[in-house]
Amino acid sequence: MTGSAALFTDRYELTMVDAALLDGTGHRESLFEAFGRRLPNGRRYGIVAGTGRLLELIERFRFEDAELEYLREHRVVRDATLDWLADYRFRGEIWGYREGEAYFPGSPLLTIQASFAEAVMLETVVLSVLNYDSSVASAAARMVSVALGRPIAEMGSRRTNEGSAIAAARAAYIAGFDATSNLEAGRTWGIPTMGTAAHAFTLLHDSEEAAFRAQVEAMGTGTTLLVDTYDIATGVETAVRVAGTELGAVRIDSGDLPTVVADVRAQLDDLGAVNTRITVTSDLDEYQIAALSGAPADAYGVGTSVVTGSGFPAAGMVYKLVARRGDDGEWVDVAKSSPKKISIGGRKNAARRLDSTRTAREEIVFVGDGPEGEAEFEPGDELRPLMVHLMHAGRADAAWTGHAGVEAARAHRAEVMQELPIEAFRLGRGEPVIPTTYR
Amino acid sequence: MTGSAALFTDRYELTMVDAALLDGTGHRESLFEAFGRRLPNGRRYGIVAGTGRLLELIERFRFEDAELEYLREHRVVRDATLDWLADYRFRGEIWGYREGEAYFPGSPLLTIQASFAEAVMLETVVLSVLNYDSSVASAAARMVSVALGRPIAEMGSRRTNEGSAIAAARAAYIAGFDATSNLEAGRTWGIPTMGTAAHAFTLLHDSEEAAFRAQVEAMGTGTTLLVDTYDIATGVETAVRVAGTELGAVRIDSGDLPTVVADVRAQLDDLGAVNTRITVTSDLDEYQIAALSGAPADAYGVGTSVVTGSGFPAAGMVYKLVARRGDDGEWVDVAKSSPKKISIGGRKNAARRLDSTRTAREEIVFVGDGPEGEAEFEPGDELRPLMVHLMHAGRADAAWTGHAGVEAARAHRAEVMQELPIEAFRLGRGEPVIPTTYR
Structure with missing residues (x-):
């Protein structure tokens, strides 16, 4: 195994890249979002984990000769796509919840903006890391509190x-x-x-x-x-x-x-x-x-x-295309509309509403605003912004990676615990301790 | 991360090595056994998986400079022990169930014979691999059968x-x-x-x-x-x-x-x-x-x-010292005797008793015989020997590793399914489909 995570990938991601490069749609700028439709059964809150090491994996996501040879030999993609993969590195933008943050159903934990081809192939690595690590952190936080x-x-x-x-x-x-x-x-x-x-x-x-x-x-x-x-x-x-x-x-x-x-x-x-x-x-x-x-x-x-x-060994997070540009350059919100797996399309931002005692009361997801709308939250109002800029032009902010990222996440979690309502810490089954509302 | 699994190790394994080398007991020849005390709740059989890739990890289990430097810096062991670790490679014997074999409570899935110090530090890697892979294989086999x-x-x-x-x-x-x-x-x-x-x-x-x-x-x-x-x-x-x-x-x-x-x-x-x-x-x-x-x-x-x-994301297997030589060179059977976690000490061999229709009826664990007693099972009697020699003097038999090992394990599982009683394939909760008896 090499240091690259490039084949920690489901085959369909590369076949989608192949087909989308062929018809040109692979270059459409796209917005993917990772979120959980629900918390593990009966839990009151979840804890985001894995973000820092995920950023490091994305920075190292490269197709070296050994990976390309495997894809060539097994005819996973066309030769033209192999050339594109050989040059691949992620050059996009990533915003998301800080590692160690509490989360709730629908919280937009990670937003990735890049060309479709660049972003779609990160699906498996994004979900593997967030699903497992957040599952462990969410269970661990309950143990710590008792x-x-x-x-x-x-x-x-x-x-x-x-x-x-x-x-x-x-x-x-x-x-x-x-x-x-x-x-x-x-x-x-x-x-x-x-x-x-x-x-x-x-x-x-x-x-x-x-x-x-x-x-x-x-x-x-x-x-x-x-x-x-x-x-x-x-x-x-x-x-x-x-x-x-x-x-x-x-x-x-x-x-x-x-x-x-x-x-x-x-x-x-x-x-x-x-x-x-x-x-x-x-x-x-x-x-x-x-x-x-x-x-x-x-x-x-x-x-x-x-x-x-x-x-609950997997936190149940999914990675969905929520918006992409059309040929006219305009953004189009998209979402699957089949029964039972409804998603909400569009660019999102999120904030947690705190009451006068700085106790969390609501998870607010702003649809259509996008993660760059951070500036609208003034210090002093009771909305705590939840999304930070994690990666710029393919480079991770060093504050979130390595040993420093782990310590920052641990400290942030300790702070966030202070603002959760006391009912969050009941062990018995219940509803998420605050509601998620879309605006 | 390097290619070595040497720090996929719980700290206490190295502190035990350190203390046992200091008083000389680390050189006592020892027999460790991996087994499951029970099957996952309500399952009728389990499937052993992971063995082949475990053997490869054990062959590559080396302390390189980076690992030694970490141990030195954090004073995990004494300098004399660092020298011993620098020379470490596993040189012992491993017997066990073939990968793809069905197993039951108490089945001696893996037996490792080496000096205490050589064998004790494999505990984590042995259990991580067998617990996770067997958990997946045991669930997957039920899906395949339905x-x-x-x-x-x-x-x-x-x-x-x-x-x-x-x-x-x-x-x-x-x-x-x-x-x-x-x-x-x-x-x-x-x-x-x-x-x-x-x-x-x-x-x-x-x-x-x-x-x-x-x-x-x-x-x-x-x-x-x-x-x-x-x-x-x-x-x-x-x-x-x-x-x-x-x-x-x-x-x-x-x-x-x-x-x-x-x-x-x-x-x-x-x-x-x-x-x-x-x-x-x-x-x-x-x-x-x-x-x-x-x-x-x-x-x-x-x-x-x-x-x-x-x-059941972990198969519940444990790794126990079951025998070791004393200063007089004689083997001594050992087992923890505290309540609730009883183990059975001693060298073991195992066979599956088949009836005249070649249907499995009993998992027999022979205590005291040891894995080298294979020769006692004559072809034609109704005892199918279960343990094979997986590694000799630290070298894995190539039949069990790599792509060939995977294919062999898959074929072996298909054969073994044929001999399980039909009740093994009920999805509902029940007892193991055959009893384990100790002789």
Whole structure:
């Protein structure tokens, strides 16, 4: 696999390019929009994620010799189109919601303006990134809100594809997780990594005590010892005996958690290890975390549920042509009109209406205005503009990419959470916490 | 990202290596096993997928300068361990189920024998690949069985991470899908690709007719025209008028499918397009496909449901140390003994008992025998051996990797389906179709 994302593409995108270049319509300036028709069933809000790494993928979207040879050999497109693809790089404009922003049904998350041929072939990469990353971030944000300030680590790499694991770690961090187990996510995105030992390490040794001694020898007494390979109470006693009362933490990965956590806390306190923390990692999801709010757990590790979007592994976003120029140069709004999959055509802008307490009350989508109408929102009125200029003439704004983009998105999400109505944080099923209205 | 999978790794694997090399236990020869404690809720069987590409990732698992520098900078391991990692390549043995094999709770899908340090750090990559790919293959196999011979294409790239999309296409193909929309999967794994046009192509043009003319001009009359951008009956009429009665196919992506498909078939026949096929692609899953069995659909395209494992995006597999040598050189069986997550230690072999009609009746796991006990199964007895030698001294058997491995896995799955009891193919919830017994 090369560094290019050019074949992370559905074949029909290139056959459309081929046919549209042949009849000339491929050069028509076009506006594509990515949005979700609805939130995952029963969720109150979603969190946009993936935008920053998507911009990087679009900048690197090139057809090198290997890709062109594959397309030639399999006669995917005509030779003239291969020449066009060889010169391809995205040169258009992209506006959209900031990464880390809350979103609702119909929010115009990304608007891409370029020739039809240039923009249509980004469909798969745009949707793959936004669908997966936003799914993870939306689930992760719910977990963060019920963790009530206790730190959460993402440790689900093993429960999802090895590539998506890195994206999941990034999305969860943006949504407020504090660390990841995934080293590649640490290297690529600058996310703090964590982790000390698994049951295998204890089983490797001749006794639990020998394992704990080896771990403390290598990692110091501040380490986290996994105490549930055999009997938990014995494990805790051994841990404190080996590491002393300054032991950093114990980890519990099984059992009836609220009870076990309370017992372990009492035992640690009895042993004098009053500063030793308790980390819990056992098939946690947002409901389990909420159930532990009264228990003396100090930190959580979450795996499967966060990397699979807690029941909604794809956020359900679509990428639609909403406007294009005709031969006369005029923009024409377009939309599919078949039943059940109605879209709203036209250029869009969006703002969130805040009340006098700066609480969000409405997601307003302005149809026909277009993303360049940003200037109409004056500071001080109660409309917070939602769309920013992400990419200009094919170049991403550095504020949104790389490590800086991740940190900016994480900070932005924290701010946005402050303006959501309190009902947004209920775990039970419900409607989106604010309505989307079109103007 | 480099070609190495070395940092597709949870941090705790490297800290365990670090501590175990320090006290010498890292050199203890060890046996790790990957297995699923249960099938996804209500499924009757699972399909193993990912094995071939996993072997390739393990062969390429190297710590290059960039990875080592990251580990050094973040003080993940000691300098002595960095030196050991710099020399690392996997040199051990791997046995396991063939890719494409059916599996059941407790089936020992993969057994890795190497030093503890060599084997423990493969945990994340082993599980990421097997969990995701087997999840997709297990869902895909159910769709194939209810499609009753009608071809199915995987077109869900946009509903999952861009990296997992390629793995999903591969897993679905192994499970009996016929093609994918994903070009990278075509290039990397030799899978046939398909696809012609989206609604955007119609909306780009001044009329549906102009769009159809452009498509037929570029792709010929054998193409597939998407007829539901506006009114379906009008779309079908226009399609046949433009392409003639030799039009290859029409695609329907919305509406009340069984009714719509019957109406379109009648209309096509009335128009004389009796050989024009109908392709259906509208949020299909195994239940929708089953509901279409009486409708005159000719081919299916499946997206979200297959790439997300149809409700179970992770197959729930775990990677456990089951045996290791002690200082005296003797093997010791090991297993975690805490409540709820019981594992069965020891070396294992496995066979499927077939009755006189060659129908599977029992999954037998032989504990203590080890994967090299294959010779005990004579041809002619009714035990079909399940484990093969996948990797010897760190080198994968070429029969299981690359394009050849994919085709072998696909063929093997087709054979294995023949031996499953008929109840395996019920869609409703139930128990695994054969019991797993330990001997």
